[in-house]
Amino acid sequence: MERFDVVVKNGIVLTMDDEMRVLSPGNVGISGSEIRYVGRDEVKGDEEIDASGCVVMPGLVNAHTHSPMTLFRNAVEDQPLEKWLKEYVWPVEATLKPEHVRIGAELAAAEMALAGVTCFNDMYFFMDQVAEAAVEVGIRGVLSEGLVELFSDRASEEVLKKGVSFAEEYHGWRGMIWAMLGPHAEYSCSLEFLSKVREEADRLGVGIHMHLAEVKPPVDEFVKKHGKSPLKALDEIGFLKRDVVFAHMIYLDDEDLKLVKERDVAVAYNPVSNMKLASGMARIDEMLKLGIRVGLGTDGPGSNNTLDLLQDMKFAALLQKLRYLDARSLPAKSVVRMATRGGAEALNLDHLIGSIEVGKKADLIVVDARKPRYQPIRDPYTALAYCSSGSDVRDVIVDGRIIVRNGEIQTIDLEETMQKFRDAVADLFG
Numbered sequence: 423m424e425r426f427d428v429v430v431k432n433g434i435v436l437t438m439d440d441e442m443r444v445l446s447p448g449n450v451g452i453s454g455s456e457i458r459y460v461g462r463d464e465v466k467g468d469e470e471i472d473a474s475g476c477v478v479m480p481g482l483v484n485a486h487t488h489s490p491m492t493l494f495r496n497a498v499e500d501q502p503l504e505k506w507l508k509e510y511v512w513p514v515e516a517t518l519k520p521e522h523v524r525i526g527a528e529l530a531a532a533e534m535a536l537a538g539v540t541c542f543n544d545m546y547f548f549m550d551q552v553a554e555a556a557v558e559v560g561i562r563g564v565l566s567e568g569l570v571e572l573f574s575d576r577a578s579e580e581v582l583k584k585g586v587s588f589a590e591e592y593h594g595w596r597g598m599i600w601a602m603l604g605p606h607a608e609y610s611c612s613l614e615f616l617s618k619v620r621e622e623a624d625r626l627g628v629g630i631h632m633h634l635a636e637v638k639p640p641v642d643e644f645v646k647k648h649g650k651s652p653l654k655a656l657d658e659i660g661f662l663k664r665d666v667v668f669a670h671m672i673y674l675d676d677e678d679l680k681l682v683k684e685r686d687v688a689v690a691y692n693p694v695s696n697m698k699l700a701s702g703m704a705r706i707d708e709m710l711k712l713g714i715r716v717g718l719g720t721d722g723p724g725s726n727n728t729l730d731l732l733q734d735m736k737f738a739a740l741l742q743k744l745r746y747l748d749a750r751s752l753p754a755k756s757v758v759r760m761a762t763r764g765g766a767e768a769l770n771l772d773h774l775i776g777s778i779e780v781g782k783k784a785d786l787i788v789v790d791a792r793k794p795r796y797q798p799i800r801d802p803y804t805a806l807a808y809c810s811s812g813s814d815v816r817d818v819i820v821d822g823r824i825i826v827r828n829g830e831i832q833t834i835d836l837e838e839t840m841q842k843f844r845d846a847v848a849d850l851f852g
């Protein structure tokens with residue numbers, strides 16, 4: 423019998439493979455950073471995790487966030503997006519130092535790891551600091567410098583250069599970090615700038631992460647100015663390719679939706695942020711039916727306020743039911759898939775992560791479904807989609823390394839991180 427480094431035994435294993443196989447009970451064998459066995463045979467390992475009564479699933483992929491915005495958590499509440507950004511967030515962000523970002527990102531990475539997120543797609547400033555924090559905590563990051571061209575006092579070339587230099591330095595860093603270019607949004611970047619972003623992304627071989635069609639007024643303004651939707655304008659400059667992930671995509675017409683499918687761009691759906699900022703309801707159920715790649719995101723903790731993707735699955739499903747006034751919209755199984763493999767697909771990382779299959783990276787989590795709130799587990803997808811919370815995550819393995827064990831983070835001193843974080847918040851907000 424082959425002996426593995428780590429085995430996870432006797433769990434309800436949601437593989438998220440092409441057949442969506444569920445092994446109950448099932449065993450997973452891990453050696454090095456890879457999954458080497460998935461099945462029902464008895465397995466032995468140097469380290470054994472007994473997952474009896476628990477769900478074993480691929481690590482969650484947070485498809486859109488701004489992790490250092492933990493610093494802004496609970497600071498400004500119940501304000502519309504434009505006012506929230508211009509009057510509250512941007513002025514404080516102007517005073518941010520790298521060390522603030524470092525500790526904000528470290529708290530976020532710890533929070534995500536403890537809630538079962540093993541990979542996150544992040545856009546912010548000082549992303550080298552975010553990369554350091556992610557690697558220290560032990561989770562994967564797809565990171566982009568947020569490029570706000572139009573409201574910046576720096577020249578466009580300089581703004582772009584910042585994103586490009588980060589990507590050049592960090593793409594592939596330590597096998598845990600991938601870089602993208604992150605033009606902020608259609609209202610904060612000109613088409614000319616976006617066209618340069620596309621050129622640079624092609625040259626570097628990295629993807630593009632951007633907000634699009636999140637709220638109605640800027641989309642209306644764009645149409646008034648350019649005579650076409652932002653998506654169509656982006657198509658005309660050759661921007662739309664498979665390596666693009668757009669956050670939100672709420673204000674799309676039927677032609678836009680077709681274009682998303684044809685150009686095979688991906689979407690990050692952020693239901694909690696969309697509800698909290700009263701932005702709107704994206705047409706996610708239709709996107710899935712068209713075969714568009716959709717991942718689930720929390721968005722930044724300033725507008726969520728947590729990074730609890732497991733819990734957000736419920737909002738994701740419920741908001742679609744309300745959107746279409748159809749209880750069949752975005753069913754449980756689809757939303758669990760969206761939070762795992764769907765996110766990996768949206769980020770073009772599904773050849774490595776997003777499912778529990780032999781040869782994939784060993785990123786998986788154990789959710790303690792023995793708790794009363796899950797009883798009785800008739801269908802594990804339903805139990806996860808509608809009954810779960812990030813605090814039910816018991817063990818987390820990333821790249822074959824156990825980073826959370828029995829609900830405790832193994833890689834950092836959490837008390838120390840939280841103290842430093844509180845000090846940084848006090849320093850920022852005075």
Ligand SMILES: [Zn+2]
Binds near residue numbers: 486487488721
């Ligand atoms: Zn966002």
